[in-house]
Amino acid sequence: MRRSRALRNVLVGGVLLLAACAAGADSLESWNDLPAKQAIIRFVRDATTPDTTTFVPPAERIAVFDNDGTLWAEQPIYFQFVFALDRVKAVAPKHPEWKTTPPFDAILKGDMAAFAAYGEKGLMEVMAVTHAGMTTDEFAKTVSDWLATARHPRFGKPYTELVYQPMLELLEYLRDAGFKTFIVSGGGAEFMRVFAEKVYGIPPEQVIGSAGELEFRMGADGKPVLIKLPKVNLIDDKAGKPVGIQRFIGRKPVFAFGNSDGDQQMLEWTAAGPGTRFMGIVHHTDEQREFAYDRKSSIGTLDKALDEANAKGWVVVDMKEDWNRIFAFAK
Amino acid sequence: MRRSRALRNVLVGGVLLLAACAAGADSLESWNDLPAKQAIIRFVRDATTPDTTTFVPPAERIAVFDNDGTLWAEQPIYFQFVFALDRVKAVAPKHPEWKTTPPFDAILKGDMAAFAAYGEKGLMEVMAVTHAGMTTDEFAKTVSDWLATARHPRFGKPYTELVYQPMLELLEYLRDAGFKTFIVSGGGAEFMRVFAEKVYGIPPEQVIGSAGELEFRMGADGKPVLIKLPKVNLIDDKAGKPVGIQRFIGRKPVFAFGNSDGDQQMLEWTAAGPGTRFMGIVHHTDEQREFAYDRKSSIGTLDKALDEANAKGWVVVDMKEDWNRIFAFAK
Numbered sequence: 001m002r003r004s005r006a007l008r009n010v011l012v013g014g015v016l017l018l019a020a021c022a023a024g025a026d027s028l029e030s031w032n033d034l035p036a037k038q039a040i041i042r043f044v045r046d047a048t049t050p051d052t053t054t055f056v057p058p059a060e061r062i063a064v065f066d067n068d069g070t071l072w073a074e075q076p077i078y079f080q081f082v083f084a085l086d087r088v089k090a091v092a093p094k095h096p097e098w099k100t101t102p103p104f105d106a107i108l109k110g111d112m113a114a115f116a117a118y119g120e121k122g123l124m125e126v127m128a129v130t131h132a133g134m135t136t137d138e139f140a141k142t143v144s145d146w147l148a149t150a151r152h153p154r155f156g157k158p159y160t161e162l163v164y165q166p167m168l169e170l171l172e173y174l175r176d177a178g179f180k181t182f183i184v185s186g187g188g189a190e191f192m193r194v195f196a197e198k199v200y201g202i203p204p205e206q207v208i209g210s211a212g213e214l215e216f217r218m219g220a221d222g223k224p225v226l227i228k229l230p231k232v233n234l235i236d237d238k239a240g241k242p243v244g245i246q247r248f249i250g251r252k253p254v255f256a257f258g259n260s261d262g263d264q265q266m267l268e269w270t271a272a273g274p275g276t277r278f279m280g281i282v283h284h285t286d287e288q289r290e291f292a293y294d295r296k297s298s299i300g301t302l303d304k305a306l307d308e309a310n311a312k313g314w315v316v317v318d319m320k321e322d323w324n325r326i327f328a329f330a331k
Numbered sequence: 332m333r334r335s336r337a338l339r340n341v342l343v344g345g346v347l348l349l350a351a352c353a354a355g356a357d358s359l360e361s362w363n364d365l366p367a368k369q370a371i372i373r374f375v376r377d378a379t380t381p382d383t384t385t386f387v388p389p390a391e392r393i394a395v396f397d398n399d400g401t402l403w404a405e406q407p408i409y410f411q412f413v414f415a416l417d418r419v420k421a422v423a424p425k426h427p428e429w430k431t432t433p434p435f436d437a438i439l440k441g442d443m444a445a446f447a448a449y450g451e452k453g454l455m456e457v458m459a460v461t462h463a464g465m466t467t468d469e470f471a472k473t474v475s476d477w478l479a480t481a482r483h484p485r486f487g488k489p490y491t492e493l494v495y496q497p498m499l500e501l502l503e504y505l506r507d508a509g510f511k512t513f514i515v516s517g518g519g520a521e522f523m524r525v526f527a528e529k530v531y532g533i534p535p536e537q538v539i540g541s542a543g544e545l546e547f548r549m550g551a552d553g554k555p556v557l558i559k560l561p562k563v564n565l566i567d568d569k570a571g572k573p574v575g576i577q578r579f580i581g582r583k584p585v586f587a588f589g590n591s592d593g594d595q596q597m598l599e600w601t602a603a604g605p606g607t608r609f610m611g612i613v614h615h616t617d618e619q620r621e622f623a624y625d626r627k628s629s630i631g632t633l634d635k636a637l638d639e640a641n642a643k644g645w646v647v648v649d650m651k652e653d654w655n656r657i658f659a660f661a662k
Contacts, residue, residue, distance in 0.1 A: 059534055136577055193581045203390055204581025214577055216570035216596055224599050226577050239547035246467055246545055246557050250524045250535025265547055268555050
């Protein structure tokens with residue numbers, strides 16, 4: 001009796017395992033069956049198989065993803081920066097003085113070299129007028145309206161279609177295995193939250209990003225609002241990523257994916273924990289289907305983190321080789 | 332055929348509803364069957380009944396709770412403050428100069444009046460030496476060690492047993508109905524995260540609190556650490572609570588529970604959203620079983636928020652009347 005029950009348990013376990021493997025292979029269909037995909041499947045199997053030394057308790061299954069260049073494209077320039085420039089142009093009629101005021105004059109003339117010459121100060125002034133001085137609801141609406149109409153210059157598609165199909169499958173695959181998926185990005189949290197739930201299935205409370213200070217004010221109508229202030233609270237990039245992770249999540253992730261030197265510290269922080277871990281980097285190697293860039297690129301520079309990945313055996317995804325599809329629209 | 336299926340659906344629905352009601356009544360057993368409990372049950376039924384105008388989609392089921400005085404006791408003084416004083420005493424042997432240095436001299440002499448006279452500056456200096464200058468892991472260990480040995484002066488129990496049994500039941504009841512429960516407290520996030528998961532079933536990533544700046548450093552052993560700095564990032568109290576909610580959660584809660592004027596803006600922010608909402612206040616009215624205090628108390632002052640609750644019909648829990656049990660240890 002006991003023996004036959006044990007046998008049945010083994011058989012049932014085996015069937016479940018086969019089913020899980022089949023589901024895994026299936027749901028990562030845009031990944032070619034190469035070492036990167038195999039490492040992902042092995043990690044999930046290790047983390048979720050009970051009664052093993054590699055098992056990760058469900059509460060600790062925290063997976064973090066960079067956004068720009070990891071979940072969606074970031075060339076020829078960060079999409080949020082395009083949003084900011086478009087906002088400057090949209091509100092310029094209300095600011096006739098901008099025609100002769102740096103850095104706005106350069107933007108309105110379309111002279112990006114002149115704008116770049118204004119450096120960080122110019123960028124901060126643009127952020128101040130496009131990302132502050134309004135309520136959080138008003139800001140979300142401008143982002144939403146922009147996403148509905150703006151098109152990527154090369155692909156002619158809405159920016160929210162420039163998301164990587166293999167990464168969408170990976171997010172889903174991890175969630176199906178009981179992982180909580182977070183974005184940890186240098187991009188603005190309030191910007192990403194407008195589309196992250198719909199596009200990635202990641203709710204606002206799992207979106208960590210750069211953010212400014214907020215001020216609570218009671219409106220004249222008795223309705224409170226939160227005003228976005230032109231003052232930085234967190235730059236969630238480089239060494240700011242582990243800070244953001246600790247502040248928002250409060251424990252080390254066991255899985256992290258990035259694509260640039262801005263993600264290096266997040267990957268190091270993830271790697272520093274005990275037990276089963278996964279550190280991955282998306283390497284942009286496909287100029288035909290997307291873009292090819294790494295060490296010399298000013299957007300999404302991948303140099304030191306690539307060296308560290310190679311030295312430490314982190315998984316480096318070669319987009320050209322590992323992904324049989326990049327965007328859902330390009331079949 | 333279609334008719335009988337419709338009938339069966341109605342019957343099954345009815346049984347499920349009855350089961351839900353029974354489970355609801357059962358799982359809030361420390362609550363007397365009075366208007367506060369009835370309002371909670373009605374809110375959850377409204378929020379979770381599909382195809383009604385009161386339905387709240389699962390993703391929007393965000394419930395926020397203050398901690399001190401709402402989930403656990405806060406008298407005769409905030410527990411985290413006791414921790415800070417105990418830490419000063421514990422490390423004093425390494426700081427012989429403290430015997431003659433304010434505000435530490437007052438603490439070491441046990442002269443709380445003299446300490447209070449140093450005001451906010453004294454408090455900030457105590458926070459700096461007890462909550463900063465160590466790694467996040469080191470800090471968590473000091474909290475954990477303290478919680479294991481410290482006892483409440485009146486009840487003689489570990490502080491983590493000073494949690495309100497009816498609120499534990501409420502947290503569970505809401506989670507069973509698909510709500511995500513968050514702490515939004517003026518207390519320190521890193522302090523609360525040490526016990527919140529075990530005591531409340533609230534994971535670290537759902538604990539929002541006051542917090543200092545962090546610095547990422549690579550250790551000599553190649554292991555990165557985060558150092559707690561003596562610089563404030565967020566005071567998650569009063570108008571800081573809606574700021575913390577927006578920064579961490581990114582959407583308005585539909586359910587909020589507090590107990591003091593420090594929670595007023597959080598309750599207003601919750602009330603400002605559309606649709607089904609619940610705003611509740613714990614009123615400390617039971618000096619026999621716990622403590623009785625409100626408008627005149629320096630700890631957990633409840634004055635303006637009580638007026639607003641009464642004016643707007645928010646639920647005010649009378650601990651003496653509404654709760655048939657306060658602490659699990661006091662049967």
